[in-house]
Amino acid sequence: MKNFTDYYEKRRSEVEKELRNSLVLVSNSPLKDNIEYVFSMGGKRVRPLLTIFAAEAVGECSDDAMRAAVAIEILHNFTLVHDDIMDNADTRRGKSTVHITSGVNTAILVGDLMIALAYDCVEKCDTKNLQGIMRIFNEGVKEVCNGQALDESLSKCTGGSMPQYMEMISKKTGALLMTAGKLGALLGGGSEAEIALLGDFGLNIGIAFQILDDMLDLEGDNDRFGKPRGLDIIERKKSYLFLKAQQLMDNNEFKVVSDAYNKTSVAEIDVLAVRDAYQKSGTFDAAKREVAEYTARALSSLNMLKESDGKDALVELANSLVQRRF
Amino acid sequence: MKNFTDYYEKRRSEVEKELRNSLVLVSNSPLKDNIEYVFSMGGKRVRPLLTIFAAEAVGECSDDAMRAAVAIEILHNFTLVHDDIMDNADTRRGKSTVHITSGVNTAILVGDLMIALAYDCVEKCDTKNLQGIMRIFNEGVKEVCNGQALDESLSKCTGGSMPQYMEMISKKTGALLMTAGKLGALLGGGSEAEIALLGDFGLNIGIAFQILDDMLDLEGDNDRFGKPRGLDIIERKKSYLFLKAQQLMDNNEFKVVSDAYNKTSVAEIDVLAVRDAYQKSGTFDAAKREVAEYTARALSSLNMLKESDGKDALVELANSLVQRRF
Numbered sequence: 001m002k003n004f005t006d007y008y009e010k011r012r013s014e015v016e017k018e019l020r021n022s023l024v025l026v027s028n029s030p031l032k033d034n035i036e037y038v039f040s041m042g043g044k045r046v047r048p049l050l051t052i053f054a055a056e057a058v059g060e061c062s063d064d065a066m067r068a069a070v071a072i073e074i075l076h077n078f079t080l081v082h083d084d085i086m087d088n089a090d091t092r093r094g095k096s097t098v099h100i101t102s103g104v105n106t107a108i109l110v111g112d113l114m115i116a117l118a119y120d121c122v123e124k125c126d127t128k129n130l131q132g133i134m135r136i137f138n139e140g141v142k143e144v145c146n147g148q149a150l151d152e153s154l155s156k157c158t159g160g161s162m163p164q165y166m167e168m169i170s171k172k173t174g175a176l177l178m179t180a181g182k183l184g185a186l187l188g189g190g191s192e193a194e195i196a197l198l199g200d201f202g203l204n205i206g207i208a209f210q211i212l213d214d215m216l217d218l219e220g221d222n223d224r225f226g227k228p229r230g231l232d233i234i235e236r237k238k239s240y241l242f243l244k245a246q247q248l249m250d251n252n253e254f255k256v257v258s259d260a261y262n263k264t265s266v267a268e269i270d271v272l273a274v275r276d277a278y279q280k281s282g283t284f285d286a287a288k289r290e291v292a293e294y295t296a297r298a299l300s301s302l303n304m305l306k307e308s309d310g311k312d313a314l315v316e317l318a319n320s321l322v323q324r325r326f
Numbered sequence: 327m328k329n330f331t332d333y334y335e336k337r338r339s340e341v342e343k344e345l346r347n348s349l350v351l352v353s354n355s356p357l358k359d360n361i362e363y364v365f366s367m368g369g370k371r372v373r374p375l376l377t378i379f380a381a382e383a384v385g386e387c388s389d390d391a392m393r394a395a396v397a398i399e400i401l402h403n404f405t406l407v408h409d410d411i412m413d414n415a416d417t418r419r420g421k422s423t424v425h426i427t428s429g430v431n432t433a434i435l436v437g438d439l440m441i442a443l444a445y446d447c448v449e450k451c452d453t454k455n456l457q458g459i460m461r462i463f464n465e466g467v468k469e470v471c472n473g474q475a476l477d478e479s480l481s482k483c484t485g486g487s488m489p490q491y492m493e494m495i496s497k498k499t500g501a502l503l504m505t506a507g508k509l510g511a512l513l514g515g516g517s518e519a520e521i522a523l524l525g526d527f528g529l530n531i532g533i534a535f536q537i538l539d540d541m542l543d544l545e546g547d548n549d550r551f552g553k554p555r556g557l558d559i560i561e562r563k564k565s566y567l568f569l570k571a572q573q574l575m576d577n578n579e580f581k582v583v584s585d586a587y588n589k590t591s592v593a594e595i596d597v598l599a600v601r602d603a604y605q606k607s608g609t610f611d612a613a614k615r616e617v618a619e620y621t622a623r624a625l626s627s628l629n630m631l632k633e634s635d636g637k638d639a640l641v642e643l644a645n646s647l648v649q650r651r652f
Binding site: 086 | 434
């Protein structure tokens with residue numbers, strides 16, 4: 001692996017091209033333009049790249065591996081469209097979300113059609129093991145729905161525990177990255193053991209990624225991710241930080257957090273007060289340790305694979321994901 | 327075929343059992359109870375029975391054909407859950423809809439998970455032709471989404487033509503019945519020609535069924551189908567009757583229809599006035615002729631198949647569908 005960034009961008013542009021090509025499968029649909037719009041919202045394309053690199057870590061990235069990679073990215077995009085409805089999110093990456101541009105009903109249908117489009121890409125895999133591919137893919141779709149359902153109930157309940165949170169992010173974020181790792185390994189010609197290892201890699205890097213995401217909610221600039229700082233507080237999300245702070249602080253210390261969470265209108269000063277409390281109590285440090293721990297677990301799965309450019313790319317991918325500035 | 331009703335009920339109870347069995351595939355889901363609730367809302371199970379009878383018309387109903395039958399019923403139920411959100415329908419078959427019992431967000435997720443569950447059943451087919459099955463199934467999922475999208479845009483636009491309506495119902499209602507016919511024929515071991523014929527049977531009986539459904543909106547008792555009479559008028563649906571009346575009536579005659587469609591509060595007297603206008607103008611008679619025409623087309627597809635109990639059952643199914651009292 002000479003230059004990871006160049007290689008990443010090369011593969012990413014291939015993914016973009018394949019995403020656009022997949023639109024031919026919905027060419028007669030009144031919702032085609034909506035799906036094209038979702039694709040145009042961009043993103044890092046982490047999941048398809050993980051699929052591709054996983055295939056390369058055990059063999060090579062065939063056309064089928066690329067199809068599976070694109071299917072997983074389409075599936076990820078479906079979750080964004082439906083999640084944005086549920087979260088009342090008006091923008092994503094600085095662009096209006098689909099239910100804002102086209103209404104909730106159309107956004108529901110766009111997400112539904114994207115699920116079918118994802119399966120359409122999977123079905124095109126010219127393989128004798130379509131059943132094995134479908135099994136892994138289905139499991140991913142189901143778990144990502146279950147994860148979002150757990151997120152919904154965790155947001156609404158008055159309690160909420162760290163184990164519930166860990167189960168939720170394992171499914172909501174981890175499951176698709178796990179699916180990406182497994183499918184890449186399967187289609188790259190990997191053994192059962194390699195498929196399991198690359199699945200574990202995806203799952204653990206997904207968990208690390210999500211905990212980091214919770215931290216970035218408070219640490220980023222206000223418009224850096226196209227969303228306001230402290231959105232988790234405004235939306236009363238039981239984030240990693242919230243639940244860890246509950247463990248680390250006494251009732252008196254935690255009051256500044258619960259007060260902010262109970263406000264009908266959360267101001268910048270409330271967000272900064274919560275951040276300060278998280279810092280003083282060691283909540284941030286605990287989160288950083290957790291990110292490092294899950295990243296290490298992910299990388300230890302890779303250690304058991306033979307050396308390859310694909311493996312190197314996965315190490316770089318993992319590091320780039322967890323070294324986002326905060 | 328000695329007694330169709332007994333045979334229908336026998337097969338229907340098998341479908342109910344298989345539907346319940348499919349829940350094991352979502353046993354770890356927080357949404358399992360919601361899906362069980364959707365199944366408990368009942369229905370005639372027309373689509374899975376069409377799949378089963380189609381398989382029997384060309385061969386026999388294997389376990390795989392039963393799996394496909396259940397997958398299609400789950401898919402149909404997903405469309406009901408999401409359509410009810412879009413249509414703001416509070417009840418279905420006298421029971422509260424999922425977004426009423428559990429909120430819109432959960433209802434979106436329940437529908438999403440049901441799509442995955444349907445594919446899960448398809449994936450279990452122990453066949454060398456999983457790709458062929460997937461292709462037909464995917465096409466059905468996409469078309470049913472496209473049909474609902476066309477319905478949405480037809481409801482909202484000021485115009486709306488009969489060809490647009492026919493395309494909409496061909497996809498929204500016809501596509502799943504077509505999928506049922508094709509998959510049944512494929513898994514029953516039918517030839518390409520038989521698969522096409524049974525697909526055409528499903529499509530045409532679906533179109534007949536939908537036009538009849540539009541008629542029943544005005545003809546049924548008020549609580550017969552668990553929904554008020556004249557709902558299409560209240561919801562300003564461009565039904566077959568509305569579009570046909572537009573063709574048959576002059577502007578003066580059509581005023582009673584357009585007036586009712588423009589009312590913010592539609593009373594029983596408005597509904598009866600529209601019904602009267604449809605009757606006098608021959609709109610109902612035209613609709614009846616169209617139902618008979620598409621039923622005849624459906625039955626003519628069956629004529630080209632050799633005699634079998636499955637074929638007899640399909641004839642009975644077709645007749646029972648289009649002889650609903652109105």
